[in-house]
Amino acid sequence: MSTDQSPSPQGSGVQFFTVPEELAGQRIDNFLLARLKGVPRSRIYRILRKGEVRVNKGRVKAEYRLQGGDLVRVPPIRMAEESAPAVAGDSLRKALESAILYDEGGLLVVNKPAGLAVHGGSGVRLGLIEALRQMYPESPFMELVHRLDRDTSGAILVARKRAVLLHIQSELRAGKLGKSYLALAAGKWPRGRKIVEAPLKKNTLKSGERMVVVDGEGKPSTTRFQVEERFNGATLMSAEPVTGRTHQIRVHAQFVGCPLAGDAKYTPDEINSAFRDQGLKRLFLHSAGVRCTLPDGRKVDVKAPLPPELEAVLANLRRD
Structure with a gap:
């Protein structure tokens, strides 16, 4: 049984994920989108609608919120070769390692280099958050608290715990x-x-x-x-x-x-x-x-x- 947070190789069979406590409360669609890199969003929602994704052997809707310990079964799903997830190279990893300004209490503060997008998409195959997930495979949760423009450098907050994400985002909404x-x-x-x-x-x-x-x-x-x-x-x-x-x-x-x-x-x-x-x-x-x-x-x-x-x-x- 696989509990990895990265997708199995292209064309592989059924995948299983055990949901860690840190991800309790996250929607199943967002959970899958973060883990099935290279799989089109439309495909993920299709397998959810058809009931092909099972949680604890039962069908769930896209808005289902996961609980710690849930067992998620994902059917065989093929990624387009050209959409296979990019891998952070040694130079990027070293640059980001030296750019970590703070790492305590489930919070990372990174001094983002200019030119690096905060996330992949729109022609960008690899962004800051994807690189950090590869650098911290032991962290089941890794999400941006806020964003910076690609051309802007400097401090950006990244949560390593869901509770930290929700707390700081509430401060953000309150202007704190x-x-x-x-x-x-x-x-x-x-x-x-x-x-x-x-x-x-x-x-x-x-x-x-x-x-x-x-x-x-x-x-x-x-x-x-x-x-x-x-x-x-x-x-x-x-x-x-x-x-x-x-x-x-x-x-x-x-x-x-x-x-x-x-x-x-x-x-x-x-x-x-x-x-x-x-x-x-x-x-x-x-x-x-x-x-x-x-x-x-x-x-x-x-x-x-x-x-x-x-x-x-x-x-x-x-x-x-």
């Missing part, structure tokens, strides 16, 4: 989770402009690209900004999002007239070109710190150092 960012804004940030309140709306272009715009019909959104250092043609800002909208800091900075340096989506090419001359090769947005509490009341306050490539850009600006 602290997140601070460092961002380099183009131009001279207006003096006295410490709060930006502008509703944000997501749009999808014909090309499929997702863009966020300030729109009266959008969701209320608030960001606190503070000037940290002024340069010739740029301003280093700290930013704390009060709400957690997609691309919020980037679009609010653009709204003020000071788009972020290196932002290929919201900053004009001629501005980005000037920052490339300063050595900037990516979006200058970094999750510099996170603050939360664990279910047992312990306070977590973790800082993520600015990556060397961004420190080098600041050093160049200071010489101008």
Whole structure:
């Protein structure tokens, strides 16, 4: 009987999973989606609808919530070869091992590198969470608490226990989770402009690209900004999002007239070109710190150092 948290080889027979106590309360569909990598979502829901997935020898619906000790039977299911799960290479594993900032009480804080998506999908075969699951095979539970844009570096919270995930996400909804960012804004940030309140709306272009715009019909959104250092043609800002909208800091900075340096989506090419001359090769947005509490009341306050490539850009600006 297999209790592994990874799928059996392509074309294998019946698989069995024993549900650990840490996953009690998770829906069966989400349990299977996390474990049957490379199997299309539609296929997973089809075998659930047909009753081919059994829990303790009985049929269940997609919304069934698992209990610790449940025995899940999955029928023979073939993965498309091109959809086989990607494997984290040695270089990525080493980079992530050195990027672990905190690992206590069922919580990981990782200093995510820029360019690494937080999860696979939409053309990305391997993201941060998939790599961490491979690195921590002894952890039956590994889920993102929140997300960072692919081009944003810095501190991100990952739960290794379901109770930790639910507790910190409740803090997030209540506005008690602290997140601070460092961002380099183009131009001279207006003096006295410490709060930006502008509703944000997501749009999808014909090309499929997702863009966020300030729109009266959008969701209320608030960001606190503070000037940290002024340069010739740029301003280093700290930013704390009060709400957690997609691309919020980037679009609010653009709204003020000071788009972020290196932002290929919201900053004009001629501005980005000037920052490339300063050595900037990516979006200058970094999750510099996170603050939360664990279910047992312990306070977590973790800082993520600015990556060397961004420190080098600041050093160049200071010489101008």
